[in-house]
Amino acid sequence: MALLKVLLLLGLGVSVNSAVSLQKRIIGGHNCADTERQYHVRLEGSNGTQRTLCGGSLIHPKWILTADSCWKTERGWFNVAMLNVHPRTTGLKVLGIQADILFYDPEGWRHDIILLKLLRRVKDVPLAPLPDCSNRPKIGDTVQLAGEGATTTGPNNEQISNFAPATHLQCVDMPVVEASHFLPTYGRVFSAKARNKDVCYGDAGSAAVFNGKIYGVISPGVPRYACESAASIVDVCEYMEWIRATLSDK
Known part of the structure; x- marks a missing residue:
């Protein structure tokens, strides 16, 4: 299978108009500290007339964890993963996604979680720490x-x-x-x-x-x-x- 192109539409990712510049993202939020979330991935896609945006996390040198709705399946879309998004000190690294796109669908329908495999290993980006499931967040945390x-x-x-x-x-x-x-x-x-x-x-x-x-x-x-x-x-x-x-x- 040829290079599968990555990216998304989402309920939470939507067409991007580059002419629009808004001051604030994540309502009520703040700039993330430069020392955190260096594993954050930007997923961008385009079909020539529309562009889409989503996030993800590098959890392995070749694997990104993101939402299933961040994978655009229609023909005509070109999609990429962008690393070094945060902090922006070394410049964005743009990578393609290969054919290994893993959905979680044991019941015959896809849960909203997906793993995307990069074309090559990443050596210079920190990996996201996976959870300690014996200490999960509770109501009020x-x-x-x-x-x-x-x-x-x-x-x-x-x-x-x-x-x-x-x-x-x-x-x-x-x-x-x-x-x-x-x-x-x-x-x-x-x-x-x-x-x-x-x-x-x-x-x-x-x-x-x-x-x-x-x-x-x-x-x-x-x-x-x-x-x-x-x-x-x-x-x-x-x-x-x-x-x-x-x-x-x-």
């Missing part, structure tokens, strides 16, 4: 979400779908409000919510971090108005057997 997506909001706090990637990776702290549970069409998820804070278009696939480790992948499903619903986060601990088997086998 604070998780850190991040992304380069939208946005400041429009009239009446309405989400804006057209945006340029943030000039600095944005982080936001939000408490867990719902423990891990099964959500049809998404899989095993937990939820986080905080007043005047939210994830936005373009943030799907990025990591939810607790105690310095990845415990979740931001899932799509942005409501029309910001800060009205909890953010759904795919629970990585529920998929660790599959992840570890993939990393050890490949």
